[in-house]
Amino acid sequence: MTLDTETAQRQVLDAADALFYERGVQAVGMDAIRSASGVSLKRLYQLFPSKDRLIEAYLDRRDQLWKSMLAEHVDAATDPRERILAVFEFLHTWFLQRDYRGCAFINSFGELGTVSPRVAELAMQHKEGFRQALGELAAAAGAPDPDRLADHLILLSEGAITRSAISGTADPATRAREAAVLLLDASLPA
């Protein structure tokens, strides 16, 4: 069964995503990805010349997927204030996924942050992208200091992400939304 490059790549990334996310990047061997993807080792190494490259591709795809899911939730609302709160509803649906295991970037950073500058960089870029998105939402809502509000909101979000992972419940998203409402009341002009 010969696969064209595109499907082989997709199958490898699907398998890598599931395994890396569930068990962590270091605990998953290339052999496990070979078995799960059905792509031979030779081809796997043609597509991704090293495990490091595969990890990068895994994080890249997570970043894109995450951003598009966030945008989807936010764009379902029109009121600027509701668009901010939609972020926390997105988090809530994310936390409810059966295989939710926290943020892949935080987890990968914890594993490889000190030894792989590339992973550290990707984690920083991912979080910076999120912060900028929040900044734009805050500015659109008329916040007098959008950067500061964005910082406050991202703290709630990141806190909810890790707390939800460790506690195993989606509740932190609800609590984060509550706190966000209080912060918006305090920071947004009436």
Next chain:
Amino acid sequence: MTLDTETAQRQVLDAADALFYERGVQAVGMDAIRSASGVSLKRLYQLFPSKDRLIEAYLDRRDQLWKSMLAEHVDAATDPRERILAVFEFLHTWFLQRDYRGCAFINSFGELGTVSPRVAELAMQHKEGFRQALGELAAAAGAPDPDRLADHLILLSEGAITRSAISGTADPATRAREAAVLLLDASLPA
């Protein structure tokens, strides 16, 4: 050079703490701990019969140390509101440590949470302890719903912990404190 049990144990835990925290638990071999601690492998395995046990001991000690450092900062203030804000000053001094790498429990959970129930449990207990401490501070400050305020404050704290690790700056502690002030203004009776 023969060491008594107590010093050997302390040297091993000192080495394990530094190495596990810096590089992650999976990336550090028992040999590295042997070299760094100066304790022979044989003795090391007498003190900690497996790497899993050593990881548990590492997390246990981190938990105790963290709690006592937090209590130290909090107890330096007397005003109930200041005692809550002292939490964020504690975080700030923590983030400024040169080797700061985020929360050992979050990092270990990311690495082993799915495969080691013990690590998952220790992470949950550690975070639950923090949440309870915040709950007591909130109650002492007269919060009408201390549990809820504690949840909001812990989200800010956890968010600051991971953001500081990834960004490499202590700034998130300042921002978290700002947001905490807003939440206290909204939640505490005048």
Next chain:
DNA sequence: CAAAGCGGAGAACGAACGTTCTCCGCCGAT
């Protein structure tokens, strides 16, 4: 001084890792 046992240094072992290589069967071109 002799015998016995404890601890230290590090070799050894079996497994697992990332990566490469070998072999074999299948395909299109002549």
Next chain:
DNA sequence: ATCGGCGGAGAACGTTCGTTCTCCGCTTTG
């Protein structure tokens, strides 16, 4: 039909890991 090259399956290689074992010197006791 034959040849050449590509892809798949998985063996192989060198390293590293967690854990155990061997050897040797020191100390303590009679």
